[in-house]
Amino acid sequence: MRRRRALLVLAAGLLAAGPVLPAHASHEPEKRVAATITEHWRSLRAERGFLGEPLGELRCDPAVTRCTQGFAGGSIVWEPARGPYLAAADRAASRYAVVNKHRPLPEGYAPARLREVAPGHRLVPAAARQAKALLAAAAEDGVALRVASGYRSTDHQAAAFRRWTRELGAERAAQQSARPRHSEHETGLAMDLLPASGPCQEFGCFADTEHAGWLAEHAYEHGFVVRYQEGQEDVTGFTYEPWHLRFVGEPLARDLRALGSDSLEEHLGLSPAPAYAASLPRDRQPLRWSGD
Ligand SMILES: [Zn+2]
Structure with a gap:
């Protein structure tokens, strides 16, 4: 051998x-x-x-x-034309799907099944199960969190993006919110968290909370990653969002941590997606519908 x-x-x-x-x-x-x-x-x-x-x-x-x-x-x-790539990164229903400003979801995409994590907030079943475990572990460690946002339909995302554009202007809205078909929230794999109680009840102050520190340390144990890390805007296309957790499953979450990868793009060898662009790199694919 x-x-x-x-x-x-x-x-x-x-x-x-x-x-x-x-x-x-x-x-x-x-x-x-x-x-x-x-x-x-x-x-x-x-x-x-x-x-x-x-x-x-x-x-x-x-x-x-x-x-x-x-x-x-x-x-x-x-x-x-592309070299080697992870097939599942192109599949909208896969836990490894990479959605960013160069990689939109297919037209009309919606996850086949969703399960409630908290009243009014749903994720795909595997992510929902692990999200509940994460929330229980955080509460046990004295940093109880609540779900502020989970799955969003494309219509919901479009409305949210229009609202951000009105409030922040087009440029800042594009850094902090995604156009429809370009948000991880539309995959049912992402959720935004806030402290369950205490003075910080909005994203603007979240980075300084113990809760954010706990997530950075422990999210991977439940298969989640802090998807938009500090200083990664040129790769992920989004500013630091310590509250936005993306489910990728425990094995891949552990790998990112073990190698110190700051983004899914970096870890999987995909092109950076800093901004919406008219001409797109070779590994840009509108994702396919299928799963793993
Ligand atoms: Zn989010």
């Missing part, structure tokens, strides 16, 4: 030691793709990361214009 791994490393032209995919590609283009995908998988912590162990071998179409490698936790796809 060890010898085969060593040979594969050489075959792939990789000098660094580390795990490699079990690709038995017999011709050069596939070997190069296998090497590229291996590198991407390694950047995601290889078998220790959320993708886990590879499943089967690399599959390519005859002309090698699209290849897929399966893993226990998802697939990496390779295309010449």
Whole structure:
């Protein structure tokens, strides 16, 4: 086994030691793709990361214009124009969906199922379950939180964006709120939290609360990440939002923490999305409807 791994490393032209995919590609283009995908998988912590162990071998179409490698936790796809990418990041219903100013949700998208987290606030079932656990853990640690916002329909998001634009002007509204089809709240995977009681009852003062400190430390234990971190506007397109939590599941949340990644874009190797743009980078895809 060890010898085969060593040979594969050489075959792939990789000098660094580390795990490699079990690709038995017999011709050069596939070997190069296998090497590229291996590198991407390694950047995601290889078998220790959320993708886990590879499943089967690399599959390519005859002309090698699209290849897929399966893993226990998802697939990496390779295309010449894009290079390797996490397939699920393009799927609106996946917990790994990356929605940003370059990556809108499909027209008319709505999650198939939603479950109540708190009266009037819903998330997709897996996120709702974990959100309840997070809220219980926070309360137990003396920093009880309440849900200020969960799932928003596209119509609701459009109304919210119009309101922010009226109140803040177009430029600031774009940094703090999302256009319809561009908000994580429309996926049912994101929620905004505020202290359940106490003097701070709005987002403007939240960063200085113990509650924000607790979320930064513990959200990952329940599969959530603070999606819009300080100083990441040029990558995520949004200013610091210590109250906005995004569900990605515990394995990926742990990976972001382990590698110190400041955004999903950085962690998954996607282009920064600082602003709405007329011409978009190659990895911009209107997301697909499907899930994991
Ligand atoms: Zn939010």
